[in-house]
Amino acid sequence: xxxxxxxxxxxxxxxxxxxxxxxxxxxxxxxxxxxxxxxxxxxxxxxxxxxxxxxxxxxxxxxxxxxxxxxxxxxxxxxxxxxxxxxxxxxxxxxxxxxxxxxxxxxxxxxxxxxxxxxxxxxxxxxxxxxxxxxxxxxxxxxxxxxxxxxxxxxxxxxxxxxxxxxxxxxxxxxxxxxxxxxxxxxxxxxxxxxxxxxxxxxxxxxxxxxxxxxxxxxxxxxxxxxxxxxxxxxxxxxxxxxxxxxxxxxxxxxxxxxxxxxxxxxxxxxxxxxxxxxxxxxxxxxxxxxxxxxxxxxxxxxxxxxxxxxxxxxxxxxxxxxxxxxxxxxxx
Numbered sequence: 060x061x062x063x064x065x066x067x068x069x070x071x072x073x074x075x076x077x078x079x080x081x082x083x084x085x086x087x088x089x090x091x092x093x094x095x096x097x098x099x100x101x102x103x104x105x106x107x108x109x110x111x112x113x114x115x116x117x118x119x120x121x122x123x124x125x126x127x128x129x130x131x132x133x134x135x136x137x138x139x140x141x142x143x144x145x146x147x148x149x150x151x152x153x154x155x156x157x158x159x160x161x162x163x164x165x166x167x168x169x170x171x172x173x174x175x176x177x178x179x180x181x182x183x184x185x186x187x188x189x190x191x192x193x194x195x196x197x198x199x200x201x202x203x204x205x206x207x208x209x210x211x212x213x214x215x216x217x218x219x220x221x222x223x224x225x226x227x228x229x230x231x232x233x234x235x236x237x238x239x240x241x242x243x244x245x246x247x248x249x250x251x252x253x254x255x256x257x258x259x260x261x262x263x264x265x266x267x268x269x270x271x272x273x274x275x276x277x278x279x280x281x282x283x284x285x286x287x288x289x290x291x292x293x294x295x296x297x298x299x300x301x302x303x304x305x306x307x308x309x310x311x312x313x314x315x316x317x318x319x320x321x322x323x324x325x326x327x328x329x330x331x332x333x334x335x336x337x338x339x340x341x342x343x344x345x346x347x348x349x350x351x352x353x354x355x356x357x358x359x360x361x362x363x364x365x366x367x368x369x370x371x372x373x374x375x376x377x378x379x380x381x382x383x384x385x386x387x388x389x390x391x392x
Contacts, residue, residue: 070102071126076124078331087099098115116141116142117367118136128151143360154328157202160303170295173235176231177225198225201229201230244313245313247300247305255292259277280345292313311326339352
């Protein structure tokens, strides 16, 4: 495996470009330290030509947002015959489209907050569209992450403002019923939950600043839940990724309420891999390091839905202890 030429795709064209660069640079460094031959490929509209020139054997996708996480770059890599990390075309597209993901969540009995979608043409009659939906509500771009363009609305004036903000970044806004509760994220690898972390923002909700500014949030691993609820959260997260057909590494964002309900907000098929990101924090809390995680993601590169590489037994990441149940698990399959 280490004789393969690894291309780390970072940057991109979405509003999440800055975070993508940080994720990609961190992953490239970790893989280089593990002895891989790595080339960083900064993605722009000329990525097709660059990929052909670099002659890479496998692509590590560290892109976030539009054209990176939505199945677009996955389709290009399939066309070029280059194995890549993360989920395939369809699962990537479904997970990125929050409205379509919610439709599937409901079909598979995965609890998720009520919602509706706002298009630009709806803004002139927003009060009628909102109807009896009520307040507070939470608004976000339909197909974007990192909490870009997202915010809470407590009345019609704020709702209009939040929708306008979301529509600056996307063609549609998603208006979701606000559910008070703890913010919890579950790390996933190969459909199995690695653990759950609780996020406590210092101010407001878990927005861009709370995610990426040092000291913006507190983190508790494992999440401060009873053993029964903890296992329930992991189970719901696993059901969510199965509903969308998500593979490899992923992160599931949930709300856990005081009245013992859990709601899935979204599934992230290319989780952030910066020092502030949640999946690496979950991995660290579970007992293994960033390099192990990056190598496990690389190993699971696929083409046409089939895994094409395999790390030798000697190179497999070590077993780890999930502190929530005391059982020993491993990144290796």
